[in-house]
Amino acid sequence: MRGPSSSHCAASLRIARLCRDLMDENIKDILIEFDPNGSLATTHKSQGSDMGLFGGFLGWEAYDERLPASEKYLATAGINVEINIRDINADHPNTYKIRLKNDKEARNLTAISTGGGMIEVIEIDGVAVSMAGDYFETLVYCTESDEIISFLKASIPYDSIAFHQGEISFVEIKSQAPIDRIIGDELKAMKSVLFIKCLKPVLPVMARNNLQVPFITCHEMLAYNEGKNKSLWELAVDYEAARGNISAEEVFEKMRKIIHIMGNAIDLGLKGTQYEDRILGSQSLQFQQKLAAKQLVGGDANNRIIMYVSAMMEVKSSMGVIVAAPTAGSCGALPGALFGTAHALDLPEDEIVKAMLSAGLIGVFIAAHATFAAEVGGCMAETGSGGGMAAAAIVGMKGGTLKQSIAAASLALQNSLGIICDPIGNRVEAPCLGRNVMAATNAVSCANMALSDYEQLIPLDEVIETMKAVGDQIHHTLRCTNLGGLSITKAAKKIEAMLEEQPGKFFKSC
Template structure:
């Protein structure tokens, strides 16, 4: 089945704790699926990384270990116990080991996990694809494709013919037979599969070895025959040629069709996210504490200096810088944030939109609408590129966040669809080819500066688009170019803790000091 991005799956979300969505939220989701595979019965776990991937050097400092532990324990990505998940995993008697070996992995964010208990041993190979999104690509060495947006039933069997006869006689199910007929993967759309009668029939078959159910880990599920009216900006413009819908109306139309949810549900989902973001900003401005981080609570002093009129007056810009900083500090102190589109770029979009809205005195409803407008720009990026800095550099993270923010800001200023798209294109054009080299293997610097830059240029380009500046290159072409350039960035400059700022003498001293504290 074709997988289509969702605003709430791929673009604005998940709600989470931790420094990196590619590491923390994604690994937690992978761990949750692993837990289901062995029916919550885990004794020993071996997690292996490829030496040429990004996780070999970053899995501890950027939170993969923490996320995996939370997933193995069945937690959510915003669980308050996550910072101490290593203690909890030990207390329940699960032994976890980490190893580095040549996996011949094609993706930089590859996890190879071996789970065992007294009855069985299972293996899972999965990848983190960016922004907390995942794909399980193999189970027990058998190629699969599980994205976490379906209820999945795995039937281990000796033969498939009798099983398929039964399934086809009951009703029409979508299934995939792989690995010489030894495994049938049935993709389903309802938690009720299989029925009690069908379950009993399957269990009675000599050919059936075991049945395992994997629950979805994404908030918006997929379904059979899913269709959307468009998935790129050009397709949207063609679709809208004779309809004259606003970008907000088109965003709602897309998400409604994608998730089979109503306009009211979409608004309420985004309202919940906006309120979480506002709480995160508030908490950040009250000051945050956390031992394992580079930067302290700087947004508090920014607010004080702003209130005392000690800063250069820039209107909305100063509020935006303050909000972006607060969000990044909450992230780095293991507070609750929203990946937008990633945790490493969690400040740019909400900081720009909410900060500008507060300066203008705009209502919560208008913020919600602006975030949905930003979300549809993110859909175009997710469809044609990636949000993973490990794959294509940091431009695809904070550049995307700034691009989305610019479109949302144009909406707040009552600009047109064309102006929102132009602003989004202008931001991406100015953030192409940026490296991802977090200092001391912590997602704080230059991440904070990158988020502030993305948020502030979003304001500038929104105003330029409102003033009629010509973006020249259509948004889709810029997105495609961003991906090509990002893929061409050398491996050591894409969140691997090998080259760039993280390899400087001072960065290594800082990293050693932080690691000594642990």
């Protein structure tokens, strides 16, 4: 993806792609509303929600190089956009309420960004739904449902069929493939059918009916592993193979492609990046020079990690392609820690693949029982999660046991509880960079502690539950709203104002 924040950029693009399908790719006017008590009211422009939405309305992918100029392309396409901030009674801080119009119809969609680019559509045309963008969704708008449902159940393969009743009602079909055109024509011929909408999946891995995974908590994973004695990365392969309905070999090679994107981003960052609308320049170049000149405090692995984290974050801030791992705002900590460790230990590529699989499995537990969204759980949810994931993986890279990997993740997450999200200048750069570095170096420390059999005391599952509880207690002004912490210091507000007046003012070219 491109952009400063996956909760803003990637998620909003996916939401807008579904909006585009809801309008049969024919949009003329758009009204977007954000709640003043949420995160998006103060961050939608500077952290990339607008950019992602506009690209999604145009049907683009999250890595499209035109995204920074999406507003211009939207205007060229003749699509009018209005953004309002008003009380929409939103329960979630990342709520998008969108009204779409063309010359023939008007539709409404409400969705939330749940962290790391994940989404949920919670309402369409005033009717409550739950769509994650991981199915082909067919909506048959109708006046009566019995005949339609009977016909569909007898005619098509499907994962679920449900009738949603409201001022305007529809039958929702979740399936693995779009409904055949002939079936669609037969539906349209029915007297009770008003029209049909087809929404394509926006997630890379689709869901399916009766999907079962071998475990979803650390405790369940350990029970599953009794008698198998598998390592963390092997357990990750088992999980992903079941989740994606693919072979173990496919899981491994898909992860290899992901680490290639990460490695390329680090390499690009170390060559220097240029982008006007940001606060910090290519500081990793300065670090690289000082490291080569032996002017830094010793510790090859640690210094290499700091340099890689910085390079990755700089590529993100210059709108380069990165992997949201676990999020865009925390995209430096995990790959920086693992690539830095691997290169310091002279490990082959396969070991990085295994390490990233291990890290991903810890991320599965966090996503299922806490959150990756800073708007919900502060920076603890983003860089804290990345550090915990990296710690477990580093233990594996040094030949540690499964028990030690889990202990490392627990220790790292314990150290991250309560970290707030308060970006300076309303940009996802600082203190984000420092917190990514802190998460990565915390991961190394906790990995070494676990390898030395330090006691974790609190089981990983309980630490993750605590993350959720602590996140709920963090005041909303300290959860990526630009309303508290460093965000409201005099210096930060001065930077924010000057960025709006003179883009590029604070960019430092090295």
